[in-house]
Amino acid sequence: xxxxxLSNCFKCDLHRLEEGPPVKAELTRxxxxxxxxxxxxxxxxxxxADQLYKQKIIRGFCHLYDGQEACAAGIEAAINPSDxxxxxxxxxxxxxxxxxxxxxxxxxxxxxRGGVAKGKGGSMHMYAPHxxxxxxxVGAQVPLGAGIALACQYQGNNQVCVTxxxxxxxxxxxxxxxxxxxxxWKLPCxxxxxxxxxxxxxxxxxAAASTDYYKRGDFIPGxxxxxxxxxxxxEAAQFAADHCRAGKGPIIxxxxxxxxxxxxxxxxxxxxxxxxxxxxxxxxxxxxxxLKERMLSHNMASVEEFKEIDxxxxxxxxxxxxxxxxDPEPPLEELCNHIFSNxx
Amino acid sequence: xxxxARLFLRGANSKLSIAPGSLGTTHAAxxxxxxxxxxxxxxxxxxxxxxxxxxxxxxxxxxxxxxxVIFGEDVAFGGVFRCTVGLxxxxxxxxxxxxxxxxxxxxxxxxGVAVAGATAIAEIQFADxxxxxxxxxxxxxxxxxxxxxxxxxxxxxxxxxxxxxxxxGSLYHSQSPExxxxxxxxxxxxxxxxxxxxxxxxxxxxxxxxxxxxxEPKILYRAAVEQVPEDPYTIxxxxxxxxxxxxxxxxxxxxxxxxxxxxxxxxxxxxxxxSCEVIDxxxxxxxxxxxxxxxxxxxxxLLISHEAPVTGGFASEISSTVQEExxxxxxxxxxxxxxxxxxxxxxxxPFYIPDKWKCFEAIKKMIxx
Numbered sequence: 001x002x003x004x005x006l007s008n009c010f011k012c013d014l015h016r017l018e019e020g021p022p023v024k025a026e027l028t029r030x031x032x033x034x035x036x037x038x039x040x041x042x043x044x045x046x047x048x049a050d051q052l053y054k055q056k057i058i059r060g061f062c063h064l065y066d067g068q069e070a071c072a073a074g075i076e077a078a079i080n081p082s083d084x085x086x087x088x089x090x091x092x093x094x095x096x097x098x099x100x101x102x103x104x105x106x107x108x109x110x111x112x113r114g115g116v117a118k119g120k121g122g123s124m125h126m127y128a129p130h131x132x133x134x135x136x137x138v139g140a141q142v143p144l145g146a147g148i149a150l151a152c153q154y155q156g157n158n159q160v161c162v163t164x165x166x167x168x169x170x171x172x173x174x175x176x177x178x179x180x181x182x183x184x185w186k187l188p189c190x191x192x193x194x195x196x197x198x199x200x201x202x203x204x205x206x207a208a209a210s211t212d213y214y215k216r217g218d219f220i221p222g223x224x225x226x227x228x229x230x231x232x233x234x235e236a237a238q239f240a241a242d243h244c245r246a247g248k249g250p251i252i253x254x255x256x257x258x259x260x261x262x263x264x265x266x267x268x269x270x271x272x273x274x275x276x277x278x279x280x281x282x283x284x285x286x287x288x289x290x291l292k293e294r295m296l297s298h299n300m301a302s303v304e305e306f307k308e309i310d311x312x313x314x315x316x317x318x319x320x321x322x323x324x325x326x327d328p329e330p331p332l333e334e335l336c337n338h339i340f341s342n343x344x
Numbered sequence: 345x346x347x348x349a350r351l352f353l354r355g356a357n358s359k360l361s362i363a364p365g366s367l368g369t370t371h372a373a374x375x376x377x378x379x380x381x382x383x384x385x386x387x388x389x390x391x392x393x394x395x396x397x398x399x400x401x402x403x404x405x406x407x408x409x410x411x412x413v414i415f416g417e418d419v420a421f422g423g424v425f426r427c428t429v430g431l432x433x434x435x436x437x438x439x440x441x442x443x444x445x446x447x448x449x450x451x452x453x454x455x456g457v458a459v460a461g462a463t464a465i466a467e468i469q470f471a472d473x474x475x476x477x478x479x480x481x482x483x484x485x486x487x488x489x490x491x492x493x494x495x496x497x498x499x500x501x502x503x504x505x506x507x508x509x510x511x512x513g514s515l516y517h518s519q520s521p522e523x524x525x526x527x528x529x530x531x532x533x534x535x536x537x538x539x540x541x542x543x544x545x546x547x548x549x550x551x552x553x554x555x556x557x558x559x560e561p562k563i564l565y566r567a568a569v570e571q572v573p574e575d576p577y578t579i580x581x582x583x584x585x586x587x588x589x590x591x592x593x594x595x596x597x598x599x600x601x602x603x604x605x606x607x608x609x610x611x612x613x614x615x616x617x618x619s620c621e622v623i624d625x626x627x628x629x630x631x632x633x634x635x636x637x638x639x640x641x642x643x644x645x646l647l648i649s650h651e652a653p654v655t656g657g658f659a660s661e662i663s664s665t666v667q668e669e670x671x672x673x674x675x676x677x678x679x680x681x682x683x684x685x686x687x688x689x690x691x692x693x694p695f696y697i698p699d700k701w702k703c704f705e706a707i708k709k710m711i712x713x
Contacts, residue, residue, distance in 0.1 A: 060512040060690065111691035122514050122690040136516040137473065138445055171444035174476070199445055201418060207444045271421075335692045336684065 012236065015215045015222035015252075021239035025231045032295045035077060035230050037309055039069035039288045042093045044317045045102050046261075049092065049109055053265045057325060058109045061136075062123045065093040067260040070287035071194055072097045074233025075162060079241055084152065086132040086145045087164035089124040090194075090259070094164070098131035102317055106324035113334075114327040120334060139165060139172030142191070146178040149189035149250070160188040160244045162237075168199025170213050179217045179250070186249035190240045191217065193254045194227065200263040201272040214254035227255030228285040258285070373511065373563070374699045375603040379570045380540055386573035395565040397539035397572045398427040398504075401546040402465065404576040406435045409463050411500075412550075414440045416450060416467025424469060425506055425565050451477035451503065455485050455555075458501035463550060468505040471559055472516040477503075478524070485555040486530030499553035504546070507535065507559035508600050509651050509697055514690040520599075520652040520683075525557055526629045526661060532556040532581060533628040537602040539570045544579030545626060552581060561599040584632035586639065590621035593707055594639040596648045596662060598625045601698070605649060608703040615704075618711055628658055636662065637669045644675035645710045649698050654682035676713035679706040 012020045046066040052058045065072070072093035075085070087094050095105050100116045108115030108126055116126050124136040132148065135141035145163025152159040169175065170193055182189045193213040197204055204211045214222035221243075225236040233255060240251045258281045262269025269278070295301050382389055392400060405412045414428060420442045422429035432440035443450050447468055454466035468474045474481075481503070489497035509518045525533045532554050536542035542560065549556035561568075587602070588609060595605045602624050609620035621639050625631055640646050646666055648659035659680040666678060681698040689696050 060514050061517065119691050120689065125515070125690075137475075168445045171446050172476075173446060173448055201421070202442065202444075206442065329691060332692070332695065335689060335695060336686060339686055 011226060012232075013214065013224040015212075016219075017221045017223060020223050021225075021235040025235050027231060027295075027300075029295075029300045031077070032291065032300055033305070033309070035073050036288065036291055036295070036306065037313065038073045038076070038097060039230065039291070040310060041102065041313050041316065042066075042069045042072065042096055043288060044313050045096065045105065045320075046092060048106065048317050048321055050261070050265070052106070052110065052321070052324075058123075059111075060122050061089075062109065062265045063090040063263065064261040064265070065090050065259070067281065067287075068194060068196060068227065068257045069093060070230040070233050070291075071192075071227050071255050071257055073287075074230040075192070075237045077230070077234045078237035079160065079162060082130065082157075083159050083241070084130045084132065084148045084161040085164070086135070086141045086148065086161065088138065088141055088166060088169060089134070089136050090166070091124065091126055091134045094131065095126040095128065095134065098128045100126065100128045100131075101320070103320040103323045106320045107327050110324045110327075111329060112324060112327035113330045114323060118334060119330040120338070139169040139174050141165065142169070142172070142175045142178045145191070146182045146187055146189050146250075149182065149187035149244075150185065152188050153185070158245055160190055160241050162190045162192060164192045164194060166199060167193060167195045167197065167204050167211075167213060168202070168207065170216060171208055175216075179220055179252075182250035183217070183220050186247065188244035188247075189250040190237070190244060191220070191250060191252045193252065194257055195254055196257050196259045198259075198263070198272065201267065203272065212254075214252050217250070217252040220250050220252050222252035222254065224254040224256065227257030228281075228287045228290065230287055230291055373567070374694070374697055375600060376607060377538070377564060377568045377603050378606050379568070380538055382571040383540060383573060386577040387575045389571040389573050391569060392539050392572040393566050394539045394542055394560065394568045395425050395427045397543040397570075398546060398560065399429055399431065400572065400574065401543040401550075401576070402428060402431055403434070404547065405463070405465070405550050406431060406439060408576065411461065412439070412463040412465065413457065414465045414467070415443050415454070417443060417445060417469045419467050423467065425560075425562060427504075427560075427565075428467070447473055447476040448480055451480040452484070454501050454503065455480060455488070455498045458498035458555070459488065459496055461500065463500045464498075464502070465550065466501065466503045468503060470517055470562075471505040471507040471521050472519040474503075474505055474521060481525065481531065481555070481557070482528045486528045488530075489554075490530060497553070498555050501555040502546075502549045502558060503556070504558045504560060506562035506565075508561045508563060509688070509693060510563045511693065513562075513688070514693075515687050518651075518688040518693070520559070520650060522559060522628045523652055523656055523658045526658050528629075530555070531629060533559070534581060534626060535559045535561070535599045535628060536626065537561070537599055537624050538564070538568050539572045541579060541624075541626065543572055544577050545581070547576055548578040548581050551578060559599070563600055579626075582627045582630050582632055584626060584635040585624045586635065587622045587624055588620070590619040590643065592619045592643055593645040593647060593710060594621045594623060594636070594643045595703075596623045596625055596636060596646065597650060598628065601649050601651065604698070604700050605703065608700045608707065611700065611704050612707050616708065616711060618707060620707070625662075631662070633665055633669070637666060640666055640670045641673045644673050645679075646674075647679040647681060647703065647706055647710065649681040649703055651683050651697055653685045654680055655685050657682050676710040679710055681706050
């Protein structure tokens with residue numbers, strides 16, 4: 001159908017790279033609608049989780065992703081389902097983009113047997129084929145990601161591993177161990193720092209001697225892009241994946257993004273940043289609005305079409321909620337299941 | 345499922361049945377905090393909860409010891425559990441400061457500060473996060489004095505961390521890792537049951553010339569309220585406290601679980617006519633072998649209870665020592681009512697923890713042995 005070459009003049013900072021991703025990106029109507037659908041689904045799912053948490057139907061820890069949807073959607077658009085991805089605890093978005101249904105995600109949050117981890121993992125521990133979670137301990141997932149990349153290299157399958165972490169985790173020692181190994185052995189690992197400006201309640205300036213997270217890999221080339229623009233994310237991720245598949249070794253991507261919610265549901269999110277700041281991002285840089293406006297102004301879709309998609313998504317999330325609140329909890333035998341392999 | 349079946353038999357004597365849908369709803373706490381009487385020997389007291397009693401201890405320390413510094417993640421604004429509220433304003437940003445998110449770095453840094461002669465009080469945000477620092481604690485902090493022939497030591501180091509189940513903490517906000525550290529000579533490990541105990545024990549840890557790990561039961565931060573002395577005071581380390589005397593069974597625990605056992609002792613008296621002696625171990629390492637053994641010699645029966653998983657949990661150490669020292673006094677095998685050998689569960693917490701019913705069943709078994 002309609003396809004538009006959008007010249008976006010992507011602002012892209014480079015580290016140890018002669019050239020970066022192309023400044024022009026092509027977006028077809030199908031792609032645009034798909035990215036919209038993906039991001040809007042994640043948005044509505046997260047807002048539903050917020051609601052269920054406040055009703056105490058979801059308990060425990062819950063870290064929401066709304067605001068950062070372009071990162072998950074853009075990355076998934078650039079990689080293959082056979083590539084690998086691992087992230088930290090703000091993982092619901094990636095769980096969805098990696099193929100788990102909203103129903104299974106919400107049921108995991110409510111701790112039911114229909115949840116993607118059988119109700120045993122909760123918010124921070126959701127998994128899917130080629131998606132390794134969902135990790136609660138900050139930074140611990142990064143050496144794992146490097147290891148997965150090693151497996152890809154070893155097996156010669158031309159796959160890459162996308163290893164995500166946040167600005168808070170960027171100061172963990174184990175990241176630097178991972179950078180060293182990945183560079184030494186030229187592992188096909190895309191390290192991605194989702195910089196949402198705050199590690200819990202600590203702003204990046206107060207935590208890091210250098211906030212140029214794309215440069216923190218020192219000898220590893222890096223690039224920094226606008227994480228609120230799904231096309232920027234896609235192009236950058238595509239560039240990074242090509243780099244790795246060409247055998248050039250690891251690469252670091254910094255996505256500048258923002259989360260609307262606080263760190264978790266226990267954090268109102270306004271004691272360390274102003275409501276004005278949050279509102280400004282919502283009105284000027286919301287990833288979903290930006291994509292929609294862009295498509296409308298290029299006549300790639302109509303307002304009614306977007307509305308229809310919204311209605312479909314709303315229904316999908318409602319159905320999923322119905323399931324997540326009525327499905328039974330896992331049986332008591334599950335308490336002792338899966339500690340070891342069950343094979344005698 | 346044979347292994348799982350053994351798991352259920354072992355220590356899981358509860359006849360409690362779980363009603364469908366009940367696990368996911370809010371449930372009452374598994375214990376009732378029982379405050380101690382107001383201490384009269386330490387001067388004027390003030391109503392404080394657990395986190396406030398910690399703040400008070402830290403306040404006293406910063407006031408009297410000019411070398412004392414407090415650091416960790418988010419301590420500057422007061423900490424995620426409000427244990428350090430007001431201290432930065434009062435004592436300055438060079439004495440109460442944030443570190444980045446790096447536990448290994450925090451403890452390593454703390455060891456350095458301590459070795460150089462300052463009083464270092466490091467906070468690890470949750471005991472579940474202490475593991476990146478495990479090497480620093482076990483290999484550096486614990487062995488410094490020994491390996492340098494007493495030339496250097498990091499006795500000035502105290503590490504504080506919130507500990508234990510909290511109702512919804514799941515795998516990584518509920519752990520009780522004291523057993524890992526109990527296996528390391530050179531460290532002291534201390535766990536208070538209440539605000540009065542916490543302040544006195546923490547001040548002892550800070551004063552103690554050995555590296556100390558102080559675990560604070562997070563579920564008690566707000567729930568436990570007592571009249572706590574405002575002035576500094578110390579409660580001795582490695583001295584278990586007999587909270588109530590009894591003649592038939594010795595009950596040993598620490599932290600939150602003490603309040604469960606106190607209730608179990610009442611239940612045993614009321615329903616079985618069994619008189620229980622309740623002991624708060626307080627210091628896990630080095631532990632007060634004498635007090636526990638003296639009690640078992642008297643009663644002949646011992647029950648130890650902790651949230652941490654039963655295999656390799658600290659109850660196993662107590663059990664082993666007591667059977668060595670008091671073998672002929674024992675009327676029944678020593679009973680351990682502990683968490684199961686699983687990761688701390690997300691949805692099954694009420695079933696996982698060693699609640700009063702499991703402890704009560706264990707007492708019945710011992711009495712009828």
